[in-house]
Amino acid sequence: xxxxxxxxxxxxxxxxxxxxxxxxxxxxxxxxxxxxxxxxxxxxxxxxxxxxxxxxxxxxxxxxxxxxxxxxxxxxxxxxxxxxxxxxxxxxxxxxxxxxxxxxxxxxxxxxxxxxxxxxxxxxxxxxxxxxxxxxxxxxxxxxxxxxxxxxxxxxxxxxxxxxxxxxxxxxxxxxxxxxxxxxxxxxxxxxxxxxxxxxxxxxxxxxxxxxxxxxxxxxxxxxxxxxxxxxxxxxxxxxxxxxxxxxxxxxxxxxxxxxxxxxxxxxxxxxxxxxxxxxxxxxxxxxxxxxxxxxxxxxxxxxxxxxxxxxxxxxxxxxxxxxxxxxxxxxxxxxxxxxxxxxxxxxxxxxxxxxxxxxx
Ligand SMILES: [Zn+2]
Numbered sequence: 032x033x034x035x036x037x038x039x040x041x042x043x044x045x046x047x048x049x050x051x052x053x054x055x056x057x058x059x060x061x062x063x064x065x066x067x068x069x070x071x072x073x074x075x076x077x078x079x080x081x082x083x084x085x086x087x088x089x090x091x092x093x094x095x096x097x098x099x100x101x102x103x104x105x106x107x108x109x110x111x112x113x114x115x116x117x118x119x120x121x122x123x124x125x126x127x128x129x130x131x132x133x134x135x136x137x138x139x140x141x142x143x144x145x146x147x148x149x150x151x152x153x154x155x156x157x158x159x160x161x162x163x164x165x166x167x168x169x170x171x172x173x174x175x176x177x178x179x180x181x182x183x184x185x186x187x188x189x190x191x192x193x194x195x196x197x198x199x200x201x202x203x204x205x206x207x208x209x210x211x212x213x214x215x216x217x218x219x220x221x222x223x224x225x226x227x228x229x230x231x232x233x234x235x236x237x238x239x240x241x242x243x244x245x246x247x248x249x250x251x252x253x254x255x256x257x258x259x260x261x262x263x264x265x266x267x268x269x270x271x272x273x274x275x276x277x278x279x280x281x282x283x284x285x286x287x288x289x290x291x292x293x294x295x296x297x298x299x300x301x302x303x304x305x306x307x308x309x310x311x312x313x314x315x316x317x318x319x320x321x322x323x324x325x326x327x328x329x330x331x332x333x334x335x336x337x338x339x340x341x342x343x344x345x346x347x348x349x350x351x352x353x354x355x356x357x358x359x360x361x362x363x364x365x366x367x368x369x370x371x372x373x374x375x376x377x378x379x380x381x382x383x384x385x386x387x388x389x390x391x392x
Pocket of ligand 1: 268279282
């Protein structure tokens with residue numbers, strides 16, 4: 032056995048041991064909250080943003096592409112080897128070693144440097160919120176409140192002819208929101224911005240992603256090919272991921288809180304719109320008549336945006352989206368979010384609890 036092969040085998044064994052340790056650790060939620068999510072991860076996240084934030088394009092996207100190509104190449108070598116005559120089985124399996132190594136490395140790195148945040152106590156614990164199952168009347172008042180906020184911010188934006196958000200403004204307003212929020216909740220501490228338009232924007236529209244956090248580089252990528260009024264909230268959502276709120280509901284809720292702490296009306300509008308859609312869906316599930324009745328109260332400008340958004344989704348609907356949705360749903364379920372993609376709507380309970388406690392929204 033050559034020296035190189037021996038190192039490879041040792042590496043695989045070490046990574047398997049690390050993967051098993053991560054699995055074991057994930058059961059200790061208090062430990063993860065105190066020692067990982069609020070101690071180790073914030074330092075790591077800031078360091079990564081400091082390192083890669085200043086580079087104008089996404090290093091993480093390049094890294095993903097390279098890893099993807101390497102993986103396919105190794106797999107290709109393996110398949111080629113299978114059909115090659117004259118080679119023995121251990122030679123045929125050799126390229127597979129490389130592929131296994133890549134998969135194991137990605138798995139361990141992902142959980143060690145971000146994914147363990149899925150198992151933390153999170154924002155509900157930090158804000159000492161006590162959400163209960165929302166009643167019909169609670170959902171009605173939440174929806175009414177969000178509609179009034181939504182209509183008011185739309186009105187101001189239209190009056191000021193302020194309808195287009197540039198990436199630069201979106202990133203700086205979101206940052207301002209997080210900084211203002213820090214004055215109220217000191218555990219929110221966002222330093223060194225690392226926000227970038229995704230290099231895969233157009234593909235993203237067909238695959239169905241609006242933004243994503245790259246745990247390898249700490250960068251937040253925003254798909255700037257989606258409707259303009261959706262992008263500001265996606266930015267705030269991805270920034271919450273950067274702060275270690277891994278679950279989708281938490282990223283939505285923290286992102287929303289940051290947005291309403293910003294002075295930028297377009298950013299506020301985008302975030303109220305997202306919260307309204309979640310809350311409205313929850314209301315619709317228990318009282319569709321009341322939900323439809325409430326929807327009529329939306330400002331014409333808001334209705335127009337919702338139509339634009341629907342058209343956008345329909346135009347980009349592909350079989351790939353069903354497939355990626357299913358895959359993502361599985362991924363979320365696996366990561367302690369039993370409701371899968373449905374967990375996006377879990378945020379409604381927190382909105383009600385937050386409003387009860389802090390009397391603002
Ligand atoms: Zn997310």
